[in-house]
Amino acid sequence: MSPNAGKIVGGALVSHHPGLMQCEEFRRLMGAGEDSDLIPGYARLRAKITAAKPDVVIIFDSHWFTTGYHLVDGAARYEGTYISEEMPWYLHGVPYAYRGHPALALAIEEASRARGGYNRVIQNPALGKQYATINLVKQLRLELADVPVVTVSSCQNCDWPHFLKSGEAIAEAVRSSGLRVVLLASGALSHKFNAIDWKPNHPRIFHESNVSRPENIASDKAAIELFKQGRHDTVLERWDEDYRKKPWEAFGAHYLQMLGAMGGKECRAKGEALSAYENARGTGNIHMWFEP
Template identity: 80%
Template sequence: MNGKIVGAAIVSHHPGLMQCEEFRRLQGAGEDSDLIPGYARLREKIQAAKADVVMIFDSHWFTTGYHLVDGGARYSGTYISDEMPWYLHGVPYDYRGLPSLALEIEAVSREMGGYNRAICHADLGRHYATVNLVKQLRLEHSDTPVVTVSSCQNCDWPAFLKSGEAIAEGIRRSGLRVVMLGSGALSHKFNNIDWKPNHPRIFHETNVSRPENIVSDKGAIALFEQGRHDTILERWEDEYRRMPWEAFGAHYLQMVGAMGGAACRTKGEPLSAYENARGTGNIHIWFDTENQPGA
């Protein structure tokens, strides 16, 4: 049986979501971030997709020279963020990996002359773009393993589409049902340290760093809803690369590359409101790859 991609999503992972509800409501002028119930909606989508494995494209795991695929058998430890250690610390994690899938993707990439490589080392450090999703989506101690893919920092953006092609073929050969999650924001321009909110609800979209970023992000969301990934890619160099998106869009580009690149017409369904996080544009968007025309 051929493996297949049974769902995909762009997912926010920002650290504020890991704070307690009381503090989030203080930040939200009495309201919680809609990204929190959005995680519950995403959990339902993943469960309904009957995924054998969840693949996370981690926009914080920067590598040089290769697109790395995390091939450890199990990861456990306690996470502390070197970026925001004053509140993102002491986070225990314990979840399964799937070495066979990572190795399959590497084999395919070598055949294609690509740059995807598996790294099978239990001591490899974690990043919160993965850990936060593992926690919020309740993938710890579950029957569903997690495989993380890096964001290679020394390649042009079309190379991410090629990485996705190798990943898709590796999935096909694996016989597995895979949900892919692009863990990262859209526009990723931070507000300055002395920034004053435009709206008392910190999560509110008007607190995103620049009006033009809001316009661009909302335009991209509308194109996702229409399934026009070709238009997104046509505008990449002149718009989305220049915003820029988090990790210069590595999380989305590898994911859409696996879904067919510019030929992909899979429509997106927002699972949360569009929100601010320290100036960056965040949203959860689900792509139902099984129930789309031509799937």
């Protein structure tokens, strides 16, 4: 590898669920007096990112659904006020202003095109944002650190190997860029919501027993153990028979693209849990850091 070659200096699976953007008082009410461990987990992740000294952060956004392409936001800057169409009664009025990285975004498209892939850049600064990106930008204080952010979409008409190929193109672009890059897979594991009239199994709403189904809890925990062992190959082997059927958020697009960039089935990066495994309206959430 050239001494000036770019490299991926860290990766993480990160929860973005909107409840984390509510005030601490309400979170503690939901937590029977305790806050979600995902909140101090963000501080642990911030420390990991700071130590990695990235030039750019790439966020794989499990809410930015696109058709026909893995889109990459490539404008120089994004600025606005966010309101969620999903939960506007409390997730609204969130100002954001952060830099993008057009050169890296264009390099991703070029690398993808050379491989016959489907990554495409959109350079319109008016491009709307999803909270899977905005919540991480805010909670990880990427604006304050003035770290450029590039977001990649979850293309909905893909099978899971296409996401690995998207990640491969991203890795190639990073190598040619000379940049230090941290990858953030923004989303949950199992993603089955509890019904609107569901009654909690545990008074602490964040508690893992409130995840939608016992089999989802078991599957999520099995995946977390494989992450800890660095056995991403086994996760892929079980994808169709387990994780695709649960399913994971965005059918795992966020994790699979990150994994593709980190080596796919050859990746042995061991995961370090930076939070407890927690419920969010029935979905399974955790922060995990992967050292390349």
